Each structure stands twice: as structure tokens, then as C-alpha cells.
Amino acid sequence: MDVPVQEVIRPATIAEALAALAEREDARPIAGGTDLMVQLRDGRRRAGRLVDLGRLGLAGIRRTRDAIEVGAATTMDAIAASAEIKRSFPALASAARQVGAWPIQCRATLGGNLANGSPAADTAPPLLIAEASVTIASAAGTRRLRVADLFLGPGRTALTPGELVTSVRLPLDEPAPGERVVERFTKVGPRREQVISVVSLAGRAVIRPDGTFALVRLAFGSVAPVPVRALTAERALAGRRPDAAARRDAARAVQDDIAPIDDVRAPARYRRIAAAVLLDRFLQEAARG
Amino acid sequence: MPRPDAEPRHRTRGSDPGPRTTDHGPLGGRHERPDARAKVAGSTRYVGDLSLPGMLHAGVAVAPIASARVLALDTAAARAVDGVEAVVTAAALPGANLVGVIFPDQPLLAADRVRMVGDRLALVAARTPEAAWRAARLVEATLEPLPAVHDPVAALVPGAPLVHDGGNLVRTFQVARGDAGRRSADVVVEALYHVGGQEHAYLEPQGCLAIPEGRSRITIIASCQCPFYVQQAVARVLGLPLAAVRVEQAPTGGGFGGKEDYPSEPAACAAVLAFATGRPVRFVLPRELDMQVSTKRHAMVVRHRWGADRNGRLRFAEVDAVLDAGAYVGISTVVAERANVSAIGPYDVPNVHVRTRIAYTNNLFGGAFRGFGAPQVTWAAEATIDRLARAVGLDPLEFRRRNLLDDHRRRICTGQLLRRPVLARECLDRAATLAGWDEFHARPRAADTATREGMGIALALYGCNLHHGGQRLDRSSAVVILQADGSVVVRVGLTEIGQGNLVACQTIAAQALGVDPTAVQVWQPDTTTVADSGPTVASRGAHASGMAILDAVRRLRTRLDPVAAELLGCRREQVELAAGRARVAGEPDRSVTIAQVAAELAARRIEAIATGWYRSRPRRFDAATGEGEPYEFYAVACHVARVAVDRDLGVVRVEEVSAAHDVGRVIHRDALEGQIQGGVVQGVGWGTTERLALDHGRLVNPSFTDYLIPTFADAPKVNIAIVESDGAGGPFGAKGVGEPALIPAAAAVRNAVVAALGVELDALPLVPPAIVAALGDAHPFAWVAEEEHEHVRSETVAPGR
Structure with a gap:
């Protein structure tokens, strides 16, 4: 079955793109199309007009003084292959390499992964622990929004019609001398490739020379209506060593950060247990360094 | 496709090149398959690639609920869609409103009663596929919901909602040999297995092209396994003689049984529309609809009570199996016949009582699927064999060796004597050697690691070719x-x-x-x-x-x-x-x-x-007692699986499967190995990740996003041992291998996972939540799910991406 779209516009500038989006209420931006095309075909989303972002120069990874800016049209493959990202945001590089399979990674974009609004978006937990923000442009101007405020519910985001994510900003945060950083992304799925996360975790720990946490940030996917920061678990761990007692407290605390349901991929009970397992493994790794 | 940074995975091919010199002829060699290049290059033209001048496209309106009375069908809105040329309901069919292969229980178009999600209500032909499917969605059905039954065991309890008027018990097959013999058993194992169904997941969906010649005759080009079934179905719905229906098989992108019985239905639909419009009609099912409405491997519930003596000799086996036919019999009776004969595997058991019942439910209907009832009962039998081995304290290999049929003990449960040589022991030894069974078990393994390794074994006895009951077709x-x-x-x-x-x-x-x-x-x-x-x-x-x-x-x-x-x-x-x-x-x-x-x-x-x-040669078989010669001859297969299980997450990785197959003589070595590799991977998928998630009879994961077949990254390394012998009845002494290649795989995986974790697993597939649930309180984090949680939001996680 074909995709029910009336027109496709290929603007050459961001201004043209925003105008094309503003003209029709049923206009939608499209980049890789790996989610959108499927949703259009299934009737889960509708678009009378598609605005192709391919010619806007929105792809690219750029380092500024205190941040890395990732263009919204940067592909998962480019993110996963980027030395800059691998060095400063290894969880994001790892997550990008686990979206779908390689052919998907060569089309799917970071902006699309966010704008799609899935609770299972693999790049969301790494961006949450990076405390990243998105730049959003529209005919009315641009605004900046924290990734933590972008997701509203399954398939729903704070983006309004006519708005376009143009880039994602990841603030650089160098550890103090003597501190070490452990950052990981893990996802659980029944098969090795091409699987939507049943539970995913991104964790970033900065550990002082005495073994206590200088910082610990945790975020989960697929365990709530939106990707979530596990602030309760973070508080339970603050300043402590990741020993057995702390890990157990964190496993308990994280249950209050998540709100999984039973769905076709797994029951809520499994997601609660798997979230605890992923967290425990991350903390053990942090302890080992 | 592998990730660019992924580790290369090992892939082996049998090292035996087979006879090469032309003087010996091509038999057993590896010359290039005639269809390979075009398929790999993408130039093969499947039904969906075919087009004719004036051709129309078919769509179908289907019932969204599993049990209902049809009060009214309004097709006005559908007819009004631009491009629609015909909308056909039951009242307008030219011939019989019937597509049942064996039982006359399934209409082509539901007239008054809906019995499963996907029952056809109306057919549409339109100038574009989009118009056809839009019109199909606009067919307005007024349905009065009726009670439904979705559990095959519950369906057999008196008072259950009736799927058809005659009751939910379709047929019972039995075979009995010896008597109960329980007194002589030192250990008795009882178990209840829930074995799930499977989607065929052929790459090419169901499709056909119907080309009418006036109203006197018709050509059907179909993606199918059985052109003669399609011919009969089309002749019946059009009221034509068989000679006026020509069926040509299109290149077919996979079948696995899913294109045995089912293609008759889309072909009958396309034929009806072609006669209604006088134009060629192409009907290709979209993937989600194909998965939702086509046949599946039957889910089965299998109850066991088996006994052995303290020396590890089987004394008796009682098997009570219920097969979920779904809403229509289709070919369930034939599947049950094979399940009934396969229920105790290639073992010498003096006392056998097997009963296989077929139950109607309002679920999707079961059909042919590689293995045809044998994989389900084999999964149960091999689980019980491992249980008994543990109960008497024997290695699973040794227990099997003491009980396998051989040249001296070759009587199967129906009383039939297997032809010599009986190669069960040979297959077991070859597979165990390939797998390195002894070395694996001699190696020390840490018990407290996240990843647990296990090795499991399973065998299958496969009756070659058609059962006695289907001999008229043989x-x-x-x-x-x-x-x-x-x-x-x-x-x-x-x-x-x-x-x-x-x-x-x-x-x-x-x-x-x-x-x-x-x-x-x-x-x-x-x-x-x-x-x-x-x-x-x-x-x-x-x-x-x-x-x-x-x-x-x-x-x-x-x-x-x-x-x-x-x-x-x-x-x-x-x-x-x-x-x-x-x-x-x-x-x-x-x-x-x-x-x-x-x-x-x-x-x-x-x-x-x-x-x-x-x-095939005439044989003696008594359907009432189950005694006699259900199949002409048999093949044996043995698979050994090595798995790595992430215990706490419940994720199973099947690392390696070693498969030994009794094939008679090799015809074409590449094709044979391809069958074995494919059968193993399909069996592994069925056993581990392929779960049909049904909600009130509706499949809620009808896509490859959520119905998880193995990718190449999940495919285990497959080691192959080909056990050749003389005396089989096929061409140059060959035996079929398509189904034996799949039958023991999931059972071997199950036994390997049980060995790795030390808990019994009695439901297939072994998806992560099932494994974590089976661990119960032994799971280190079971407690987190038992406590109260304050964070509760009303929104739910959507099933889609």
C-alpha cells in the first residue's frame, strides 16, 4: 500500500521549510522517514504535505567552546561513528548504533528520533543524562527546550505544528582531576538486532578518587509514557559508593521513577525487574571502573 | 545486515564437497541452483510485480472481532469510492460460498456469522490498490457481538460458547499399545506444556492474479505451494469444471506450509472479482493483514504422564494433546494425525496411550506449517525425556541411548516396524560429537555469572510423505x-x-x-x-x-x-x-x-x-485404533543446541546448533544444507522470540516490528552431519528433509536453557518475561516487582513505536 500524501516539498533553506510547514496544518517534516513512512502507511499519522529536510544542511556535528551541537538531520550512523561523540557522550554513540539495524541507522536522524516522541526512542536516555536541549525553529522564531521537557506522552511531544527541531546541544562537562567517568547505554530486547527496546538505560557516573559518586545520572526508556530521568534513584545514590547496600537502595528507588505497563512487548513486572537489573549492572561497572 | 563495527560471526558450511566429476553425474553435488541468481539479484518476478492492461486490484473487508452475528452490511460508501468497479458480498457469489479444504465449515464470505477476526465480509475490486483498500475500510458492518472462546481446553468443557453448531470437539485421534503398565515404573513424571503457534513469515506475502476469459474459463497465477488445491477452490466458487480453471504457480517467495491451504482463499476472492468485472484482478495482501488473517502453526496444550524404571528404561507414556484449530478446521485433522503418531518420538516404549483432540475456538485458524503438528509434540516429549533422565540420574544422552529405537527394537507406537537401518543412535552420536557434548560438560562453569551456558539435545521421528489418511493425494x-x-x-x-x-x-x-x-x-x-x-x-x-x-x-x-x-x-x-x-x-x-x-x-x-x-504403496492403517502403517517410511533427526542465557534479563542466545539428519541419499548438497540451516533457524525463532500475541482472538503484533523472527545476527552457527544410507524409497534412495530440519530445534534449545538455568520451562516460546517469571523468587530482583510503587501515571505506553 502506498503512503497517502498529496505533496512533497523540497525546500533549499530553513526559511522556506518553515514557510512550507506553516502554510498547511497537515504539513510534516521528514528526514530519514524510518518511523514516519511506516506510520503514514498504517494510518497512525497523517500528512497532506511532507517537507523534506534533506537539503537544509541540518546534518553535522560541531564542537563549540562548551558543547557539542548535533544537527537534527545527522544520521544515527554518523553519530555512532563520530570520534567527538564517542569520546564525550559514549552512551549516545552506543544508542545510535543500536537503533534498528545498520541500513536504518544510515537513514534515521537524531531529530526524527526525538520528534517521533516514542517512549522507546533509543537516543533519548543518553540525551537526558547529558542534560541536552533542542533548538526549535518556526516561522515565529526559535526557542530552546530541554530534552527532558520535550516528551509529553507516547507519540506526543511539545513541538507544535509548524515547528522544526534544527539541532541538539549537548553541554560538555569535564570531570575534575582524579575523577573518572563511566558512561553506558544498554538496551534489552529479545533479539540481537533490529529490536525495539523493552527497557533501556543510559547511565553516567563520575567517581571521586575515594570511590564515591561525584555525580550520577540515570535515564530509562520504555518504562513510562516518556523516556524518564531516574531522579529518585539518583538521590538515593548521591555521594555514596556503589556498594551492595547502595545498589539495593537504588533498585528500590528506581521503581518510583518508572511507570511501566503491560503491552505486547513485555508485562510491567518484567520491565520493573529488568530496570533493576540494568541499573545494578551499571552500578557494578561504575564500581569497577 | 551486520553493523559496520560488529564482530564477524562464524558461518560454516559442510566441508564435504560431494561428488564433483560429471562422470558420476550431478547427484549429491553442488551445482548452481537454477533459480538462485535471479532471486539474489532481485530480477525474479513475483505476483506483486505482474501487471496486465486493464488490471484491477482487490481489497477485502474483514471482521474486527472474533465472534458476532452479522446484522447488516452496507456497501454504499464503498461503492461510491472513485475507482471502485465491484463490491461483492456473500449474496452475489456465482458458485458455492465455501473454501474449506476438508470440512465444509468455512465460507468464502461471511453471510450471517463471524467466527474469527479476519472473517471476510466483502470483496472490492478497484483501479488502484489504494482505492480498493479505502473502499474495503468503508464497508459498514453491523455486528452483534456473541460469546467467544479462546482457550482450546476451555472450549471442550460443556457449556463453552459454540464456534459451530455441532460442538467444539472436531475430532479425536488415538493410538494405544500395551496397557497402563504403571506398576513397573519407578519414576513417573507429569507435566503440562503450553506450546505456542507460529507465523510463517514468508518474505513474499500471499498474492495471486486472476485472468478471466469471459465467464467460461480463468487463469490464476498464484504464489502457492499447491496449484491443484487452488484449482479446486476456484472451480468450486465459480461453479466451473476443473478443466476450465488453469492455475500457474508464480515464483513463490517462501511458503513453509503457509501457502499450502491458505492461497485457495485469496485465489477464490480474486477469481470472484475477475468474473464480476470481466477484468484481470490482482490480489496481494498487505503484510499486517496477511499476518492477521492467514493460517498459523497450531498452538497445542499437551499433558504428559510418563514413567521409567530405575535403570532408565521407559515403561509407559501417556499423552493427552489438545490442538487449537481456531475457527475453522482447515487441515487441522491431518495435522492432528501427524501429531498423534509423533507424540512419543523415536523411543521404544512398551505401553503407549496417546490421544489428540482438535478443538474449535474463536482464534485465528491453524494450518499447515513445516513439521505439521510434530514440532509441538516433540517439544513436549523431549522435555519429558530430560525430566525423566534427571529423575533417574542419567545424562540426557545416556538416557536416550537406552531408549532409542534401533535395528533390533524398531516397533513404533502404531505397531509398525521401521525399515532398517534405524539411524537414531547414529544421529545422536554424530550430533553430540559435532557439538562437543562431552567436552562441554567436562569444562567447569561458574554458577554465579550473569550469562549461563547450557547444552540440550532433542530427537525427532518423522514419517516421510503423506499420512495414510491423505494417501489418496499421494x-x-x-x-x-x-x-x-x-x-x-x-x-x-x-x-x-x-x-x-x-x-x-x-x-x-x-x-x-x-x-x-x-x-x-x-x-x-x-x-x-x-x-x-x-x-x-x-x-x-x-x-x-x-x-x-x-x-x-x-x-x-x-x-x-x-x-x-x-x-x-x-x-x-x-x-x-x-x-x-x-x-x-x-x-x-x-x-x-x-x-x-x-x-x-x-x-x-x-x-x-x-x-x-x-x-505411494498401499498400506494398512486402522484410523479407529491408530494401529498400522501411517507412513511408508521414516527419517530420524537429532539436534544439539548450545545456548547462552542472560539469566537475570531472561534473554536466550542460541549460539550453535549441531544437526544430524538421516536423509537416505543426498540429491543436491547445497539445497540440503540450506534446508537444514533454514529449518534450524526457523525452529530457534519459534522456540525463543516468536510469540503470537492474541487479544480476544486478534493478533496484536501483526508486523515484523513486534513479531520477532531471528535476524542473521541471531542465527546460530549450524553444524551439519548428513547420515546417508541405502534402502529409503525415494529417488536414488533419498528421503525428504524439509520438515525434519525444523522439528527438534526448539526442543533442543528448551532443554539447553533448562540445563543452563536449572528451572523447568513448560511454555513456548522462551521469551524473556517467561524466563524471568519461571525463575520466581530465585531471581535476585524478584522483590522489586512485589512492592508498592507510588509513581503511577494514567497514560499508557503505546504499542507502536
């Missing part, structure tokens, strides 16, 4: 034409569906005629070129078509040999065909090319076409 037809240039046309009635039947037929014909395989062209089946050859099922393709080809070659040689003898100056009995030549036996220097002989036949206007025929 015949086949072939045509062999020697062209004037020495090339050869072969036509058969059995289909290539990816399994390698073309190359098997090509090899058999080339071997028999002594020509190079490239000289032989095997053409897709067409019901106007050969007689009804029965279905391409039951691993019978190479057997049935090969035997018919050999018969045709024999008949052709009654005309060819005298001409060759004249050219050679010898007696006709001295003529032998090999290496592309006719030669005098024992004097290879006295020869002429086959092409010269062919030219001579043409010059003399001698009939260079021959037909061939095969039918």
Missing part, C-alpha cells in the same frame, strides 16, 4: 521432453517455494538422462501441463516429483535407447547414458552425444515426450 505426474538439440524440458506438479525443488528435479532428471544439469530446464507447475500431483507438503516434493521424473525417463528410454543402439551399433540393452553421451556399457569409447541421439529422434519423427507417474 501421487504425482511428470512430463519429460527431449528437445532436438539434446536439451530437456521437465514439468512436474510440485512447486519450488524456496526449498530447492527445482534443483532437485533438475538433478534427478540430469542424473537419469546422463546429461549436464544445465541441459535440463524445469518449469513452474501449471495445472494444464501435468495431472493432479497432490500438494507440495510433507517433505514430499523431491520424492514425489523425482519418482515421477524417473518413471518418465524410463518410458522415454524405451524410444531413445533403440535409436542410440542403432547409432552405436550395439544392442539396446547395452546403451547407457552418462556424461552427456549415450555409450556402450563397458566400452566408454564407443559413444555418441545425447544431442546426436536427440537430433536423430527428431529426424525420424519419433515421440520425444514421455509422461511419468508415481503413487
